Amino acid sequence: MFLxxxxxxxxxxxxxxxxxxxxxxxxxxxDVIPLLERINSLDNYFTTSSCSGRxxxxxxxxxxxxxxxxxxxKWHREVSVDEVLEAIGKHRKGQLWFLVRSPILHVAxxxxxxxxxxxxxxxGLGFKYSNIKSVSHRKLLVEIRSTExxxxxxxxxxxxxxxxxxxxxxxxxxxxxxxxFKGKLKRLEDEVGAKLK
Amino acid sequence: MFLxxxxxxxxxxxxxxxxxxxxxxxxxxxDVIPLLERINSLDNYFTTSSCSGRxxxxxxxxxxxxxxxxxxxKWHREVSVDEVLEAIGKHRKGQLWFLVRSPILHVAxxxxxxxxxxxxxxxGLGFKYSNIKSVSHRKLLVEIRSTExxxxxxxxxxxxxxxxxxxxxxxxxxxxxxxxFKGKLKRLEDEVGAKLK
Numbered sequence: 001m002f003l004x005x006x007x008x009x010x011x012x013x014x015x016x017x018x019x020x021x022x023x024x025x026x027x028x029x030x031d032v033i034p035l036l037e038r039i040n041s042l043d044n045y046f047t048t049s050s051c052s053g054r055x056x057x058x059x060x061x062x063x064x065x066x067x068x069x070x071x072x073x074k075w076h077r078e079v080s081v082d083e084v085l086e087a088i089g090k091h092r093k094g095q096l097w098f099l100v101r102s103p104i105l106h107v108a109x110x111x112x113x114x115x116x117x118x119x120x121x122x123x124g125l126g127f128k129y130s131n132i133k134s135v136s137h138r139k140l141l142v143e144i145r146s147t148e149x150x151x152x153x154x155x156x157x158x159x160x161x162x163x164x165x166x167x168x169x170x171x172x173x174x175x176x177x178x179x180x181f182k183g184k185l186k187r188l189e190d191e192v193g194a195k196l197k
Numbered sequence: 198m199f200l201x202x203x204x205x206x207x208x209x210x211x212x213x214x215x216x217x218x219x220x221x222x223x224x225x226x227x228d229v230i231p232l233l234e235r236i237n238s239l240d241n242y243f244t245t246s247s248c249s250g251r252x253x254x255x256x257x258x259x260x261x262x263x264x265x266x267x268x269x270x271k272w273h274r275e276v277s278v279d280e281v282l283e284a285i286g287k288h289r290k291g292q293l294w295f296l297v298r299s300p301i302l303h304v305a306x307x308x309x310x311x312x313x314x315x316x317x318x319x320x321g322l323g324f325k326y327s328n329i330k331s332v333s334h335r336k337l338l339v340e341i342r343s344t345e346x347x348x349x350x351x352x353x354x355x356x357x358x359x360x361x362x363x364x365x366x367x368x369x370x371x372x373x374x375x376x377x378f379k380g381k382l383k384r385l386e387d388e389v390g391a392k393l394k
Contacts, residue, residue: 002313133329151347162359173292
């Protein structure tokens with residue numbers, strides 16, 4: 001038997017102190033703050049981390065080596081072709097990738113029933129990769145995540161494999177994905193208070 | 198309270214009949230069959246679906262519209278540049294994408310403790326996107342999934358945005374990702390019987 005229900009209120013108090021600190025240090029993506037506040041106002045949930053979704057240009061020694069990866073550019077909003085080209089211009093070594101990542105929210109729930117309630121609501125609003133990420137004595141953790149994603153190799157060791165016109169195309173697709181998942185975040189913000197306790 | 202534990206043995210019998218049918222119709226990815234057999238030999242688990250991971254070329258009206266998407270080529274093994282070029286040659290309309298997808302296994306567990314045991318084993322073996330996908334009276338379902346993935350736009354409405362040299366590069370990266378996740382599948386096959394009941 002896991003003891004996350006017994007530990008819920010203590011863990012929530014700790015997480016809320018951490019969130020207040022992160023907010024005061026401007027370390028929380030701004031457009032997701034109203035959603036976090038709604039979730040944390042509920043009795044049976046609290047947020048532990050969040051990203052509002054992003055477009056980025058990243059240099060990595062090889063795919064998946066997060067530790068040694070460097071962001072050359074990162075945007076939580078629609079991005080211009082010029083901004084992306086400027087980031088690409090900083091590339092020197094390793095693999096160069098253009099990436100889109102969906103929003104991710106981690107939300108602890110008081111019980112399995114509460115976790116499933118949030119999970120099903122999120123899936124129904126288009127966050128189709130949502131799941132229960134982990135279960136331990138400390139926390140029962142729901143991950144809210146959507147399907148939008150791009151992983152496009154652009155070059156290696158300073159050499160570019162694509163032209164400016166291609167960059168223009170993929171920036172257009174990325175911005176369309178970003179508008180889609182920002183819309184889903186807004187709908188979740190609208191519904192989470194009405195549908196859950 | 199969810200009743201998946203009470204329903205486990207009945208659901209397992211039903212799933213095993215479905216698997217035998219799928220096997221007889223050659224509808225199961227061959228290289229994942231030994232792993233499925235190991236998992237299904239355990240008392241507290243059964244598999245409900247699986248994909249051993251793949252590289253594909255897909256035409257879709259827009260990203261995420263699975264219903265109207267068409268595979269122009271799909272491989273559960275390393276692929277050659279010629280095979281990919283041949284698939285690309287069939288493209289006529291919509292968005293053209295080159296995709297890599299990690300293996301995905303769905304495994305029902307008898308209890309939350311059993312689900313967490315499998316989840317933690319899978320994460321530890323490199324299947325870092327593994328999670329509990331859903332909880333209902335019928336099933337407590339673990340998803341085993343890894344991080345390897347590519348989503349590369351190649352063109353639209355018959356027009357190609359990249360050249361043959363670029364295709365060569367991304368096929369090389371895709372095959373490296375495929376070797377990586379096939380290795381993880383093998384390790385899971387080796388360990389699942391020893392570590393779980």
